[in-house]
Amino acid sequence: MPAVLRVLLATILGASAVHAQPRGRAHFPPRFHDPSTPVREADAWWIFATGNHVVLRRSADLKRWTDAGSAIRPLPAWHKEVVPNQKGHLWAPDIIRHGDQWRLYYSVSDFGKNTSAIGLATSPTIDPANPKTRWTDHGIVVRSNRNDNFNAIDPHLIVDHEGRHWMSFGSFWGGIQLIELDPATGLRHPERRAITCLAWNETIEAPAIIRHGGFYHLFVNWGICCRGVNSTYEIRVGRSRDITGPYLDKQGRDLATGGGTLLLGTEGPRIGPGHASFLATGGETLMFHHYYDRDRAGAPSLASKTLCWDADGWPLLR
Numbered sequence: 001m002p003a004v005l006r007v008l009l010a011t012i013l014g015a016s017a018v019h020a021q022p023r024g025r026a027h028f029p030p031r032f033h034d035p036s037t038p039v040r041e042a043d044a045w046w047i048f049a050t051g052n053h054v055v056l057r058r059s060a061d062l063k064r065w066t067d068a069g070s071a072i073r074p075l076p077a078w079h080k081e082v083v084p085n086q087k088g089h090l091w092a093p094d095i096i097r098h099g100d101q102w103r104l105y106y107s108v109s110d111f112g113k114n115t116s117a118i119g120l121a122t123s124p125t126i127d128p129a130n131p132k133t134r135w136t137d138h139g140i141v142v143r144s145n146r147n148d149n150f151n152a153i154d155p156h157l158i159v160d161h162e163g164r165h166w167m168s169f170g171s172f173w174g175g176i177q178l179i180e181l182d183p184a185t186g187l188r189h190p191e192r193r194a195i196t197c198l199a200w201n202e203t204i205e206a207p208a209i210i211r212h213g214g215f216y217h218l219f220v221n222w223g224i225c226c227r228g229v230n231s232t233y234e235i236r237v238g239r240s241r242d243i244t245g246p247y248l249d250k251q252g253r254d255l256a257t258g259g260g261t262l263l264l265g266t267e268g269p270r271i272g273p274g275h276a277s278f279l280a281t282g283g284e285t286l287m288f289h290h291y292y293d294r295d296r297a298g299a300p301s302l303a304s305k306t307l308c309w310d311a312d313g314w315p316l317l318r
Contacts, residue, residue, distance in 0.1 A: 032300055035049050037278065041125065048095055054070055090108060096159075098183065103186045105120055107119075114148060121138065123135045141167065141186075151172055154206045171204070172203065199220050200257065201220075204221065205221050206275040234265040235262075238255040271291060273289045274289060291303055
């Protein structure tokens with residue numbers, strides 16, 4: 001394996017390990033890459049992330065996180081049908097509650113290629129210590145290969161104001177895509193099969209959509225991840241009255257043709273922020289994201305900021 005690729009993979013694989021926090025730095029962020037939407041079950045908060053078999057983190061306060069194991073064991077047979085050399089390193093999960101089950105979506109891919117698929121697993125509970133926790137495989141939601149102009153990774157889930165279920169996804173190639181899901185199964189809708197391009201840039205991935213003030217706000221990443229202190233990720237945003245777009249930035253540029261207003265870039269030692277996820281709690285909305293910590297040799301780490309809104313309804317952070 002070329003040395004550059006070994007470095008990139010080592011950076012991502014590092015997300016699957018949590019290191020003890022040094023004395024006197026109780027809020028020092030643990031290692032994270034591609035955090036899912038945080039969810040609460042019983043007395044704990046949970047975040048899934050990129051790592052071996054999709055890694056799981058637990059917290060009592062949304063600040064201190066500990067390793068809680070992994071979810072996708074054993075690997076379903078279809079993983080190796082998509083990526084023959086797949087050994088369990090799974091990417092960029094997201095999770096949503098529907099009825100009496102958690103629906104966990106995650107990416108199976110070959111690094112640097114669009115030979116990819118997004119899978120679905122469900123369980124009634126999350127906590128590995130709970131005997132009811134059992135992740136059941138439901139197969140492929142959407143798949144891509146070299147003949148497609150999209151890459152089926154980085155899923156994000158949203159239920160719109162009409163109760164329809166959607167998944168945005170995408171990385172490089174033709175940009176960020178949107179498909180409708182079947183609420184009954186969590187899989188792709190059997191009739192409404194359109195794939196809609198929402199945003200494009202030469203280096204784009206990691207979408208997330210939230211609704212506020214009558215608009216759907218699409219957050220995406222521009223730049224390159226996974227290079228530690230040399231990463232160039234930044235979070236950009238646009239909005240639309242309709243979930244299917246068009247999404248425009250503050251200057252009125254369409255995200256589908258390269259628009260996007262900068263929301264968050266590198267700040268001091270926090271390099272390349274990316275893969276935003278959102279949580280409404282305690283009367284405020286938090287935006288979680290990973291970044292590469294210059295103070296820890298570029299280790300992927302978790303941060304959160306409070307999401308606010310300006311007088312024109314555009315998001316800002318504090």
